[in-house]
Amino acid sequence: MMSVLEEKHKLASRWFHWINFPLLLLMIFSGLLIYWANDVYRVGVGGITVFHFFPDWFYSATHIDHKLALGMAFHFALAWLFAINGVLYVCYTVVSGEWRELVPGKKSFGEALQVAMHDMGFKTPLPPQGRYNAAQRITYSLIVLMGGLSLLTGLAIYKPAQLAWLTALAGGYEWARWEHFWLTMAYVAFFGIHIGQVIRAGWPTFRAMVCGYDLAEAHHGK
Amino acid sequence: MANKLTAEQELQRKTRRGLLTLGAGMAAAVGGFAWLYPRADAEDIPGPLRSVLNFNERVVRRALYDNSHLAKTFPAREVGKLRANGKAGLGEPLDLAHWSVDLVKVGEKQASPRLTMAEITSALPRIEETIEFKCIEGWSAVTQFAGARFSDFTARFAAGSEKAPYVRMATPDGEYYVGLDMLSAMHPQTLLAWEMNGAPLTEEHGAPLRLVIPVKYGVKNIKRIGRIEFMEQRPGDYWAEQGYDWYAGL
Numbered sequence: 315m316m317s318v319l320e321e322k323h324k325l326a327s328r329w330f331h332w333i334n335f336p337l338l339l340l341m342i343f344s345g346l347l348i349y350w351a352n353d354v355y356r357v358g359v360g361g362i363t364v365f366h367f368f369p370d371w372f373y374s375a376t377h378i379d380h381k382l383a384l385g386m387a388f389h390f391a392l393a394w395l396f397a398i399n400g401v402l403y404v405c406y407t408v409v410s411g412e413w414r415e416l417v418p419g420k421k422s423f424g425e426a427l428q429v430a431m432h433d434m435g436f437k438t439p440l441p442p443q444g445r446y447n448a449a450q451r452i453t454y455s456l457i458v459l460m461g462g463l464s465l466l467t468g469l470a471i472y473k474p475a476q477l478a479w480l481t482a483l484a485g486g487y488e489w490a491r492w493e494h495f496w497l498t499m500a501y502v503a504f505f506g507i508h509i510g511q512v513i514r515a516g517w518p519t520f521r522a523m524v525c526g527y528d529l530a531e532a533h534h535g536k
Numbered sequence: 537m538a539n540k541l542t543a544e545q546e547l548q549r550k551t552r553r554g555l556l557t558l559g560a561g562m563a564a565a566v567g568g569f570a571w572l573y574p575r576a577d578a579e580d581i582p583g584p585l586r587s588v589l590n591f592n593e594r595v596v597r598r599a600l601y602d603n604s605h606l607a608k609t610f611p612a613r614e615v616g617k618l619r620a621n622g623k624a625g626l627g628e629p630l631d632l633a634h635w636s637v638d639l640v641k642v643g644e645k646q647a648s649p650r651l652t653m654a655e656i657t658s659a660l661p662r663i664e665e666t667i668e669f670k671c672i673e674g675w676s677a678v679t680q681f682a683g684a685r686f687s688d689f690t691a692r693f694a695a696g697s698e699k700a701p702y703v704r705m706a707t708p709d710g711e712y713y714v715g716l717d718m719l720s721a722m723h724p725q726t727l728l729a730w731e732m733n734g735a736p737l738t739e740e741h742g743a744p745l746r747l748v749i750p751v752k753y754g755v756k757n758i759k760r761i762g763r764i765e766f767m768e769q770r771p772g773d774y775w776a777e778q779g780y781d782w783y784a785g786l
Binding site for chain 1: 542543544546547550551553554555558561562565566569572573574581584585586588589592596600601602605606607608668670671672673674675676750751775778779780781785786
C-alpha cells in the first residue's frame, strides 16, 4: 500500500499555537503571582467553602507568595505578546478562510454531543467530520473567544478610569476581576482535557501539530 | 525513484525538523524566563521588565490618558469599609498643633510658604467625591472623601508650578514618598482630602491631610502629607523602588 503525506495543520497555525502555549502558561503563572495578594475567590455556598483558591499548601508548594510586583511586571509585558499573537491568529483564520473549518455550524451542537458520548465510551456512532469534529469546533472557537474576553476583562482591570466604558461593560471593576479569574480557571480545565485528548489520540496527532503532516493512503487515478 | 524519499521518510524528516524547531523555541522561552526571573533577594524587578513598564506608561499617556476621563463615582449609600493598609511614614505621633505642609515651588529649593490646615481649608472650594479606592493588591472599596482639588491648591498657592512635569509628596518624617506626573495630579478628581466617609480623617487613614487620586492605585494616595514639591525631574517613589510600576495609573 502506497502512502502519501497529508497536510493536517498549516505552518502559520502551528506557529500561532506553539507561540501561544508558553505565553498563556506564563500569563497564568504571573496572574497567580498577582492573585495571591488578594486571593478572595472560592467555590462554596454562603458560609460553607468547598474549595478556596488557593489553599496554603498550594502557595507553600509553589513559592508564588510575595511576588506581586514581579507578577504585575511579567503580566503587563507578556500581555502584549499574548494579544498580538491572538489578534494575528484571528486575522489569519479570516484571511485564509480557515475559520470555515473552525467555527461551529448549525449541526455542530448536536454532533458535539455524539462526539462527547463516543469519547466517554458510549457506543454512539461518530458523525462524519472535516478537519475538526463538532466538539473540537466548539471548543477551539470558544477558547479563541475566551482569549478575547481575557484581553478585554484584563484591560478593564488594568485601566478602569481611562477605559471606564469597558469596565462598565464588564459589570464594574470587581466583576471584571472575577470574570478574568474564572476565564483563567477555564483555560486550566481546557488544558487538562486538551492534553488528555492528545494523549488518547496518540502520537500521529501530536506529530501533526509539530510537523504539519500525517500519512494517508494514496488514491490511485485522478 | 532512487532519490525520491518515501512518504514515511519524508514524514520522519519533517518530524525531526519540527521537533528541533519546537525544542529550540521552548528552550529559548524557558531560557528567557529564567534570565528575567530575579534572584530571591532582589529588591527591584529586572531591567527589561522595568523598560516595558515605562513603555506601557508612554503608550497610555499618549494614546489613552485624558483628564476628561473620570473615575466612576458612586452614591454615598454604597460606601464600604476602607482597610488601612500602609503604615510607612505614620510612625511618629501626630502633632496636629505644629503640623504644616512644606510647599516647594518649581525651581525653588526652600519651602515657601508653609501652610497650615486652616489656610488650606479656608482658601479653597470644598469638593466631595465617592469613588472606588483601588489597592494595588487587587481589592477595592467605595469610599467618600472631601477636600480641595489639587489643581485649585496649586493655582492658589503655587501658581506657575503646574507647568512642572512632576510633583513629589512625602510624609513629615520623609519615610513615605510618592512621585506623580503633573497631568494626573491636575486631574479634576485629584484631591487633598481631610475628610473620609463624613468624618475627619483618622490617623490611620492619613490625618490631617492626604492625597486622593482615583486615577492611581492606592499606593500613590499618600497619607499625612508633610511636603509637596514641584519638580523638573522625575521623583523617586517608595513602592516603585521595590519593583512596582512608577506610573501606577488606572
